[in-house]
Amino acid sequence: MSDAAVDCAGVWKFYGDYPALRDISFEVRPGACLALIGRNGAGKTTLLRILAGFSKPGKGQAHIFGQEPRNAEARRRIGFIGHGIAVYDELSAIENLRLFAKLYRLPNAESAAREWLERTGLDRVRDGLVREFSRGMRQRLAVARAFLHGPSVLLLDEPFTALDDRAVAVLQTVLRDALAAGRTVIMSTHQLREALELATHVALINRGRIAFHGERTDEMLSDPGWIYARYGES
Amino acid sequence: MRFLSQVMVITAKDLRAEMRTKEAINASFAFALVILLILSFAFDPTEETTREISGGLLWIVFTFAGTLVLNRSFARELPNDCLDALIAAPVPGAALFLGKALANFVLILAVEFVALPVFGIFYNVRWTRQFWPLMLVLVLGTWGLTSIGTIFSALTVNIRLREVMLPLLVYPVMIPMLLGAMRLSALLVAGQPVTGDDTVWFKLLFGFDIIYTALSLVLMETVLLG
Amino acid sequence: MRQKVIIVMLALVAILLARNLYAISMLPDEMRQGQIFRIIYFHVPAAAAAMTGSAVALVASVLFLVTKKFQYDALAVAVTEVGLAFLAVNLVTGSIWAHVIWGVWWAWDPRLTSALICWILYAGYMILRQALEEPTQRATFAAVYSIFAFTDVPIVYFSIRWWRTIHPQPVFFSKEGYFPPDWSRALAINMVAMFLLYAVLTMIRLRQEQTQREIDYLRRTVHAI
Numbered sequence A: 001m002s003d004a005a006v007d008c009a010g011v012w013k014f015y016g017d018y019p020a021l022r023d024i025s026f027e028v029r030p031g032a033c034l035a036l037i038g039r040n041g042a043g044k045t046t047l048l049r050i051l052a053g054f055s056k057p058g059k060g061q062a063h064i065f066g067q068e069p070r071n072a073e074a075r076r077r078i079g080f081i082g083h084g085i086a087v088y089d090e091l092s093a094i095e096n097l098r099l100f101a102k103l104y105r106l107p108n109a110e111s112a113a114r115e116w117l118e119r120t121g122l123d124r125v126r127d128g129l130v131r132e133f134s135r136g137m138r139q140r141l142a143v144a145r146a147f148l149h150g151p152s153v154l155l156l157d158e159p160f161t162a163l164d165d166r167a168v169a170v171l172q173t174v175l176r177d178a179l180a181a182g183r184t185v186i187m188s189t190h191q192l193r194e195a196l197e198l199a200t201h202v203a204l205i206n207r208g209r210i211a212f213h214g215e216r217t218d219e220m221l222s223d224p225g226w227i228y229a230r231y232g233e234s
Numbered sequence B: 001m002r003f004l005s006q007v008m009v010i011t012a013k014d015l016r017a018e019m020r021t022k023e024a025i026n027a028s029f030a031f032a033l034v035i036l037l038i039l040s041f042a043f044d045p046t047e048e049t050t051r052e053i054s055g056g057l058l059w060i061v062f063t064f065a066g067t068l069v070l071n072r073s074f075a076r077e078l079p080n081d082c083l084d085a086l087i088a089a090p091v092p093g094a095a096l097f098l099g100k101a102l103a104n105f106v107l108i109l110a111v112e113f114v115a116l117p118v119f120g121i122f123y124n125v126r127w128t129r130q131f132w133p134l135m136l137v138l139v140l141g142t143w144g145l146t147s148i149g150t151i152f153s154a155l156t157v158n159i160r161l162r163e164v165m166l167p168l169l170v171y172p173v174m175i176p177m178l179l180g181a182m183r184l185s186a187l188l189v190a191g192q193p194v195t196g197d198d199t200v201w202f203k204l205l206f207g208f209d210i211i212y213t214a215l216s217l218v219l220m221e222t223v224l225l226g
Numbered sequence C: 001m002r003q004k005v006i007i008v009m010l011a012l013v014a015i016l017l018a019r020n021l022y023a024i025s026m027l028p029d030e031m032r033q034g035q036i037f038r039i040i041y042f043h044v045p046a047a048a049a050a051m052t053g054s055a056v057a058l059v060a061s062v063l064f065l066v067t068k069k070f071q072y073d074a075l076a077v078a079v080t081e082v083g084l085a086f087l088a089v090n091l092v093t094g095s096i097w098a099h100v101i102w103g104v105w106w107a108w109d110p111r112l113t114s115a116l117i118c119w120i121l122y123a124g125y126m127i128l129r130q131a132l133e134e135p136t137q138r139a140t141f142a143a144v145y146s147i148f149a150f151t152d153v154p155i156v157y158f159s160i161r162w163w164r165t166i167h168p169q170p171v172f173f174s175k176e177g178y179f180p181p182d183w184s185r186a187l188a189i190n191m192v193a194m195f196l197l198y199a200v201l202t203m204i205r206l207r208q209e210q211t212q213r214e215i216d217y218l219r220r221t222v223h224a225i
Helices: A044-052 A072-077 A093-103 A109-120 A135-147 A166-178 A192-199 A218-222 A226-231 B002-021 B023-042 B048-075 B079-088 B093-123 B130-157 B160-188 B194-224 C002-026 C036-067 C071-102 C111-132 C136-164 C181-224
Strands: A006-015 A019-029 A033-038 A061-065 A078-081 A153-157 A182-188 A201-206 A209-215
Touching: A006 A044, A019 A044, A019 A061, A019 A209, A019 C181, A033 A044, A033 A192, A044 A061, A044 A153, A044 A182, A061 B048, A078 A209, A078 A226, A078 B079, A093 A109, A093 A135, A093 B002, A109 A135, A135 A153, A135 A166, A166 A182, A166 A192, A182 A192, A192 A218, A201 A226, A209 A226, A218 A226, B002 B023, B002 B093, B023 B093, B048 B093, B048 B130, B048 B160, B079 B194, B093 B130, B093 B194, B130 B160, B130 B194, B130 C002, B130 C111, B130 C136, B160 B194, B160 C111, B160 C136, B194 C071, B194 C136, C002 C036, C002 C181, C036 C071, C036 C111, C036 C136, C036 C181, C071 C111, C071 C136, C111 C136
Parallel strands: A033 A182, A033 A201, A078 A153, A153 A182
Antiparallel strands: A006 A019, A006 A061, A201 A209
C-alpha cells in the first residue's frame, strides 16, 4: 500500500444520502498511466476531485504517496487539470504562472514560469492577458499551470476534450516526458484513442463502482469500445 | 513567515486583478456617491440638527458600497474554475481568507477615503477635527465588515442570487458593530471627543473584530471544502 | 414508538397549559400594569426556550462539522425553525404588551430589540438553506453560518443594552419589583410547558426532515437510472 503512488481503500462519496462512489478500492503504481473511462455521471470527476483533495470521501480513504491528499506535502506533489483552465483572465500568462509558482513556493519561480511558457509554446505571448488568448492558448496555459511545480502525480479530468491539435500535441509531449521521468498520471477521458495511446492501465467506472481495472492491452487500443461492451452497461 | 508571504501573494493577486478591470471599485465609488446624494434628500444637510448626527449616515454609505467589493471577492474566482487551483495549492485556508480580506480591506478603505470628503462637502461638516480617532473607527469598522464579508462571500459564491444573499446575511451579523461605529462616527464627525460611557464602543469594535477574524480564520478551510 | 412519545408529551403540554391558564387567571392583577402583565407568562418562556434552542443549534452545527453525520444537520434545522416560531411569539407578545402599556407598537426595549435582531439572524439561516441545493454543502455552510449567528447573540445583546443605557428607555418589568411566590410558580410551570412544547415541535420537525431526506435520496437514485 505505502509504495503505491495513488491508492483508494473502500472509498464512498455521498451527495446527501446518495452514493456517487461506492466502495472504490484500487492502486496505481508510480510511473503508471491510468485511463479512467466511464459514462457521464459515472463518478470519474468525483473520484478525481477526491484524489486531488477537493472533497473528502464519506467513507474510506484515499492516499497520494501514502498521505492524505489534503496534506500540504501531498498537495505539492499533485497537479490537477479540471474542466476549467484555472488561470486568471485579467492577468498575463507570466503573471499567472508566477502566482502559482509562488503559491507552491518554488525556489526559482521566475525561471520555472518562463520554462513552462516555452514548453507550451506561449513564450511569445507571455505578457498578453489571458482574456485575449485563443482557446487553444488558454488550454496550453492550463497545462503549464498544472505541471509548473513538478508534480509527481497528475490528475487530469478529460484533458483532451475540445483541445485544438496544437494543444493536443503539447499535452501529449508533456505527458510523455512526465511518464518517462517516472511521474504518475490518472486521466479520465471520453477520447479513448488519445488517452489509450499513453495509458499503461485502464479502469472503467460504472455507476460509482469500478467495473474493470487492468493493464491496457492492444485489443483495447484497436477497439476502444471493447471495454464498454464487455464490462459496461449499455 | 511563509504564511504571511502566501497571504501577500494572494492580496497582490486580487489587487492586481481588480486594478486591471476596476469593475468592483468603480461601481463601488459610483454607488457611494449616489447613496450620499440620496441621503442628502432624506436627511436635509442644511438643518443644523441633521449635520450633528450625520456621522452615522457615513456607515450606511460604507456598508452598501463595501458590499459591491465583497461580492466580487470570491466571485472573481469562479470563471475558469480558478478557485479549484487556489484550493489545490498548498495554501492554508486561513491564508486564503486573510489574503482576500486584506485586499478587500484596501479597496473598501479607498472608497471610504473618497466618500468622506464628498460627504464633508455635501453636509458642510469639518470631519477632520477628530481626525485620528475617526480614522481608528474607520479602520476597525471596515475590518469588521471585511472579515465577515469575505467569508460570507465564500459561503454565497455558488448561490444564484448571490448579490442579494451576501448583504442579507452580512448586515444582521454586523449590527452590533454598525451600532458602535455609527455612534462613534456621529460624535467624531461633529467634532466631539469620545469620553466616558462612549469609549465602550471602541472596546466593542475591537472585540468584534478579534472574535470574527478568529472565527473566520478557523472556519475558512471548512467552507472551501464544503 | 416515537409517535407515542410525541403524543404523551403533547398531552402533558396541554394539561399543564390548561391548568396554568386557570391558575394565571386566578392571580390578582399586577399593581401598575393590570391585566396585561399576565402576558409575561408566555413572553418570557418563549424567549427562554428560543435561546436554549439556539444553543442546541450551535452544538448540533459543530457536531455536524466534526462528524459529518446528517442527523446533526437535521437537528440544527429543526431546532432553529421552531426557535424562529417561539421568538416570533416573544416579539408579538412584546409588541402587544408595549401597545397596551405605552400606546406604541414598538418601544426600543433592549431585550425585545435583541430578540428582533436574533430573529433576523436565524431567518437568514433558513434563507441560506433554501438557497443551497446540494445537501452536503447546504449542511456545511448552514452550520458555519449558525456558528457565526450564535456568536453574535451575546454581542448583540450587550451592544443593544449599552445603546439603551446611554439613552434609557422604560422596560417592561425590572428585576427589582416584588414577584410573589405563586406568580413565580405559575411562571415556572409555564416555562416547563413551553420547553416541552419546543421539544415536541422539534421532534415533529425532525421527523419531517428525515422523510424529506429519504425522498431526496430516492429521487437521486431514480435519476441515476
